[in-house]
Amino acid sequence: MTKMPPQYVSTTNACKLCKPLGASLAFRGVEGAVPFLHGSQGCATYMRRYIISHFNEPIDIASSSLGEKNAVYGGGANLKLGLKNVTEKYHPALIGIATTCLTETIGDDVKRLLFEYRQEFMQDGGPLLVQVSTPSYSGTHMEGFHAAVRALVEQLTKESAPNGTVNILPGFLSAADLRSLKEIACDCGLIATVLPDFSETLDGPALRDYPLIPEGGTKIKDIQAMSGAKATVEFGYTLPDQLSGGVHLEKTYKVPLHRLGMPVGIRETDRFFEVLSELSGKPVPEKYSMARGRLVDSLVDGHKYVFGKRAVVYGEEDLVIGLTSFLAEIGVQPVLCASGGTSGSFVKAIENAVTGFPVEMPRVHEGMDFHEIGELAAELKPDFFLGHSKGYPLARDLNIPLIRMGFPIHDRVGGQRLLHIGYHGAQQLFDLIANAMIMAKQDGSDVGYSYM
Ligand code: SF4
Numbered sequence: 001m002t003k004m005p006p007q008y009v010s011t012t013n014a015c016k017l018c019k020p021l022g023a024s025l026a027f028r029g030v031e032g033a034v035p036f037l038h039g040s041q042g043c044a045t046y047m048r049r050y051i052i053s054h055f056n057e058p059i060d061i062a063s064s065s066l067g068e069k070n071a072v073y074g075g076g077a078n079l080k081l082g083l084k085n086v087t088e089k090y091h092p093a094l095i096g097i098a099t100t101c102l103t104e105t106i107g108d109d110v111k112r113l114l115f116e117y118r119q120e121f122m123q124d125g126g127p128l129l130v131q132v133s134t135p136s137y138s139g140t141h142m143e144g145f146h147a148a149v150r151a152l153v154e155q156l157t158k159e160s161a162p163n164g165t166v167n168i169l170p171g172f173l174s175a176a177d178l179r180s181l182k183e184i185a186c187d188c189g190l191i192a193t194v195l196p197d198f199s200e201t202l203d204g205p206a207l208r209d210y211p212l213i214p215e216g217g218t219k220i221k222d223i224q225a226m227s228g229a230k231a232t233v234e235f236g237y238t239l240p241d242q243l244s245g246g247v248h249l250e251k252t253y254k255v256p257l258h259r260l261g262m263p264v265g266i267r268e269t270d271r272f273f274e275v276l277s278e279l280s281g282k283p284v285p286e287k288y289s290m291a292r293g294r295l296v297d298s299l300v301d302g303h304k305y306v307f308g309k310r311a312v313v314y315g316e317e318d319l320v321i322g323l324t325s326f327l328a329e330i331g332v333q334p335v336l337c338a339s340g341g342t343s344g345s346f347v348k349a350i351e352n353a354v355t356g357f358p359v360e361m362p363r364v365h366e367g368m369d370f371h372e373i374g375e376l377a378a379e380l381k382p383d384f385f386l387g388h389s390k391g392y393p394l395a396r397d398l399n400i401p402l403i404r405m406g407f408p409i410h411d412r413v414g415g416q417r418l419l420h421i422g423y424h425g426a427q428q429l430f431d432l433i434a435n436a437m438i439m440a441k442q443d444g445s446d447v448g449y450s451y452m
Helices: 019-028 041-055 068-073 076-090 101-106 110-121 141-156 175-187 220-224 245-253 266-280 286-306 317-329 346-354 370-380 389-398 422-443
Strands: 033-038 094-099 128-132 166-169 192-194 231-235 257-260 310-314 333-338 363-365 384-387 402-404
Touching: 019 033, 019 041, 019 094, 019 141, 033 041, 033 076, 068 101, 076 094, 076 110, 094 110, 094 141, 110 128, 128 141, 141 220, 141 245, 166 175, 166 245, 175 192, 175 286, 175 422, 231 245, 231 266, 245 257, 257 266, 266 286, 266 317, 266 422, 286 422, 310 317, 310 370, 317 333, 317 346, 317 384, 317 422, 333 346, 333 370, 346 363, 363 370, 370 389, 384 389, 384 422, 389 402, 402 422
Parallel strands: 033 094, 094 128, 166 192, 166 231, 231 257, 310 333, 310 384, 333 363, 384 402
Antiparallel strands: none
């Protein structure tokens, strides 16, 4: 008898988040901006909950608050009323409007609605309105993030005279990464426009009063002048051209584009510094060559703890590629690289990431969910998991450490302060991994070791 194929394919805990969530994060990285969801309250509440639990900071995400009636008759009236309320309450410089599954399904023409809104309510001025289409059923939070960055560049940047700056489009990094990126550019003698920059808006100091819009973020006038930059540096090997702000700046304003991987690990960080050196015309500052030297020394000291270990890495495609490259550098065998993203470039990028290092090509899967990751992990017998908090139940089942990286991290504090990039970031990653391996050995030993 022929075996019946499965009657359906289900997803169990997808290894990705919602598309407008990514857009909201990107909009939060612009000075004076309020993210606005054209959708139901529930969507905004879910996103706020996710973002707050990772960053431990409040985030206001406004919503057009659609109900059942709007699903039938359209959400135009609510969108306009919502924009009016947000303008009056927050006095924002910019409102970043992202659509949701509901408004994309009912087919609201947001562009036309915003045209009408401008005619009706903005004759005497008002905030800039930037709009992005982010139906979550067709992509990941990273695609929403990139789409929002692209929309900001497309809708705000104007023709500008050469200004000697450098655009950096870093993708979704931690707040600590963004601070480090700005410091690196400054130390290299470059004036950089980093877009987006939520290093302060989502990781600011304690304040006596809650500001409706927190200080910080990429200045709007700097985004408008990105066309005058001498180059754009954009991170992301899996970023498609249609979602790339760098490609738009190159095609529209002829700003040369340097597409790099996330500078995670020595090889990718070296590439990043080479480009910065080329753009500044200066050698790498001593502070960074010293950090690189210390990092190499620590790898020599600690290789015995990590060499030959096996890891499952999952999360956003470009972060997984960076982490895989770093693992290969330190002699860890990545056995599974998984992502919920479906860029089509993931496998090739992982192949490039491990080329030149003494490790085998790992299993690589796009569009994976945590059920499948769990099944494969049980078979592949890793020594540790590397990824965000959603892999915790799987690591716990296998009784192996989960080393938390990426987003979301909501069962530890400090996710926003994790440094992934540059030589300093690689140093922190190495120490984390080596110490996790030492701890696992101590915990699994009957004798216990005080010296390892
Ligand atoms: S309904 Fe769609 S847009 Fe709303 S939270 Fe869910 S996945 Fe995101």
